[in-house]
Amino acid sequence: xLSSAPPQPxxxxxxxxxxxxTSEIVERGKTIFFPGDPAERVYLLKRGAVRLSxxxxxxxxxxxxxxxxxxxxxVLSLLTGQRSDRFYHAVAFTRVDLISAPATSVRQAIEKxxxxxxxxxxxxxxxxxxxxxxxxxxxxxxxxxxxxxxxLVLCRDFGMxxxxxxxxxxxxxxxxxxxxxGSTRVTITRLLGDLRNAGLVEIDRKRITVFDPLALxxxxx
Numbered sequence: 001x002l003s004s005a006p007p008q009p010x011x012x013x014x015x016x017x018x019x020x021x022t023s024e025i026v027e028r029g030k031t032i033f034f035p036g037d038p039a040e041r042v043y044l045l046k047r048g049a050v051r052l053s054x055x056x057x058x059x060x061x062x063x064x065x066x067x068x069x070x071x072x073x074x075v076l077s078l079l080t081g082q083r084s085d086r087f088y089h090a091v092a093f094t095r096v097d098l099i100s101a102p103a104t105s106v107r108q109a110i111e112k113x114x115x116x117x118x119x120x121x122x123x124x125x126x127x128x129x130x131x132x133x134x135x136x137x138x139x140x141x142x143x144x145x146x147x148x149x150x151x152l153v154l155c156r157d158f159g160m161x162x163x164x165x166x167x168x169x170x171x172x173x174x175x176x177x178x179x180x181x182g183s184t185r186v187t188i189t190r191l192l193g194d195l196r197n198a199g200l201v202e203i204d205r206k207r208i209t210v211f212d213p214l215a216l217x218x219x220x221x
Contacts, residue, residue, distance in 0.1 A: 011072060011119045015044045018105040024098050028176075032090040032098070033074065039086055041100040043074045048096030049158065049170055051180060052088045052131075062138060063180045065130040066093060068157045072123035074100075093180070094170055130157070143183050147191050148216055150181050151201070155213050164202070165211035172206055 015021055023046075026032055032043065035055055050067040067073060073090065110117040137149040151168070159166040174188045192208075195201045200216050202209040210216055 008115060009119070011044060011070060011123060012046070012099065014109060014116050014119060015042075015099045015101050018101040018109055020102040020105050022100055024100070026092040026096050026098060028092050028095050030092050032092065033086050035086050035089050037086040039074060040103055041074060042072065042103055042106045043090075044099045045069055045071045045073070046097040046099055049093040050096055051091045051093040053091070054087075055089055060182070061089065061179075062182065063134055064088065065127055065134055066153070066157065066180065067127070067130065070123075071127060071130075072120060073127065074103075075106075075120060075124060093176060138181065143181075143187055144191050144194070146181050146183070147177070147188065148195075148219075150177070151208065151210060152213055152217060154208075155210050159210075162209070165209050166213060167207055167209040170207070172208060 009017075032050065045067050047069055050071070050073065051063055052065040052067065052073065053061045053063050055061045074086070106116075106120070110120070133153055137146060137153055154168045154170065154172075155166045158169045160169045174192065175185045177183075177192075178185045178188045192201065192203065195216075196203060198219070200211060200219065202211070
């Protein structure tokens with residue numbers, strides 16, 4: 001009789017089992033790593049949201065991904081196979097709970113068990129899709145369309161369906177939204193007010209509920 005295959009480990013189980021693994025809480029707005037920092041650790045997001053951005057010579061900082069729970073990031077050094085520097089700026093978009101492990105420990109785990117590499121590849125694929133979606137969002141020159149696209153991304157990745165619509169499970173300040181999409185707090189306050197007056201969204205203690213995402217998308221498509 002053939003024995004059953006061992007269960008596939010979760011990415012959290014893998015990370016927790018590695019030598020040198022640590023857990024930490026990072027408050028909203030705090031930097032996790034800067035561009036140019038040595039890529040010495042790999043991170044797993046347990047709770048909250050992390051913003052990855054690129055900083056250009058002009059000084060502009062562009063969001064490339066907004067990571068959700070169970071996202072893995074900081075893996076570039078594993079792909080290059082050598083010590084490298086950070087390519088992105090990683091900031092806690094909300095208060096976050098992280099697990100991190102030395103890149104050397106993660107590399108050794110991949111060499112020992114191919115399933116670990118597959119888990120990392122799946123996580124990286126998800127990150128790439130998030131980046132593509134964010135880039136599409138930021139190509140809108142009209143700021144109202146950019147905001148609507150961003151809200152729809154948040155509904156998809158952080159939305160909690162309810163009787164009144166989809167509530168984005170993040171406490172979002174107007175300033176945080178402005179920073180994510182390259183706008184200003186004043187502009188975001190005005191545009192969110194327009195959406196609320198149009199009966200498309202509700203804002204309660206920094207939580208945004210989108211009543212009908214399809215109606216929102218159609219109105220500003």
